[in-house]
Amino acid sequence: MQQHPVPQAITTYKFRLVGNMTLKQFLELAFGVVIAWLIFSSGLNFFIKWTLGPLFGFLGFALAFVPIEDRPLDQWIINFFKAIYLPTRFIFKPQTKTMAIFSPAPPLPPKTNKAFANPAQLQEYLSTLPTSPATAFDEAEHKYLEHIYQLFGALGISRPAPIVKPEQPQPANPYKSNLKGVRVRKLFSPQICLLPHPASPAGGAAIFQAPPEPKQASMPLANSKSQILNPKKAPIPKIQIPKKPLAPPTKPITQTVSPTFASGVVMPHSLDKPNLITGIVLDKSGKIIPNVIIEIRDKQDLPVRALKSNKLGQFFTATPLSDGIYQIQAEQAGQKFAIIKLEAKNEIIPPLKIQAVA
Template structure:
């Protein structure tokens, strides 16, 4: 069993920069060799010279490469010197210390007498007098003096004007009412009114256009039950002014308008081309490649194909009620298939399909709480 290495102090790690020696080991070994060389070069007798040379070399090598109990010899030497000169005996003496709770002393507040104020001059007036005494006169040049005079002249324009005296009216009364008559500031003139052409008036529809729209409405949208009432145009009148010098009023009568009631479908604004489309009955094709047929009643699934029988992807299928209210909006996948996740209520439905570049006829579908097969929707082109 391999022994676990003894943990070392990572912070005091020294890199081996000179071979396998650190800088500290190199200097210790070099110091021993230097002392040995100096001893060898000295004039000491040989009986002292060679023993000292051996001692210096061994001491430098021991300090560099010979630890004792995992500590280098220099640490042992420093610890020995510190232990000799540090005291080894200590005497403990108890000192009396009073807690802060019992050494609290109340601070004495010294009442300061108020500074007597002069009855003639207040503090602000004395300060103002002091500032005026140390203020230096403002010396202005000609340009600054001219600007100062202009600003002062402008400020005089906005000075407060005194209120006007209340003048009470005399009891004698005016000599005539013309003195208090207010002269009119606006003179009203009346020009002759001319009858306008109804065909040029805004908001008026000609009778011929109304008849054409009515004939087109009766031909395209039969069975309409919602009506909108258009009120008959009222004549325009000019009120009589009581002022003198104005000519009497003239009433302009417009021409006869269309009949009071115009019938049209309120939900359809323009005649769309969808009203002309041929509505066909839904086609069920059980041979369509569906991995799983629906097992829940009133669930709609199907496939959209073009005229040649190719798959049409990303087509929008909208399922509407008989009154045109949409209940489902589906989209075909990459295989041209569409699925309805939730069943529909029983009744009559209308299915429309939209895809750029293709034209589809709307189809009708009857739901009677039964399982439906896959629907085949084929484009015209």
């Protein structure tokens, strides 16, 4: 087995100048050599030359090729000066300004319709609107009420005097209406009158019979006294529509055949246990079909196994089935298979042959 290489930095690219020497290492080495050559070429003291010259030469070599704990020497020098001159003491100053998240806004009061908050103000507002002229329906209603009052007068009952309420001065409407052209239609409300009990004929009192009522062609309502005194509506019969029973959905009829066993087929697992289902799937021409879904259902039509054929068209179960009758159905796009009815009797079952019918 080949060992995996050591992970390296692949996100940054370093230009290699000579072998494994990068451009940065070459410049650092050249810097030390040039400084050492300048010191030796100068007219300084012999002791100074042979002290500073080799020192700068070794410094350039160390910067380029002597890392300490996998870090180059120049990084150590830069971190040293940062640690010396950068501040190490910090003073915390709390913020005087409160954040908006800690100062929630006060809830706004619920908005109410001031113009209609009070029912009395609503009535005052409606009274200021212009009234529309009486329509034909209003006149017919008024005539019908007058006719009822005439019937009460024919029975000897005096018409009750209308209650007159003293008019109150209407205050100025403080609310201005934005609705223009809205008219309020005033309807005549009938007065409620209670009829006295009629005297008994045995007491000798005469019963006054009202004259026949005149027929009005423009009156759409009932004009007979019996209908007025005892209004009854005929019950409307309800038509009951019988509900049709819903027919259960029909299932497609699939052909059920007896199992066909494949002779001479070598399965990857030996059949040493009873009630193991194995077999091969073929098309109509006898060629193997891979990736076919095979479903095994019991007597209650519940799935107990779901298999898939391999590249050689073979399928097999890992655990045996219980004794009983099972249905084996195969599904594949473009192929149609018949349902195989198989009975497990605690015996070794030979490999099945499932062949497409269309």
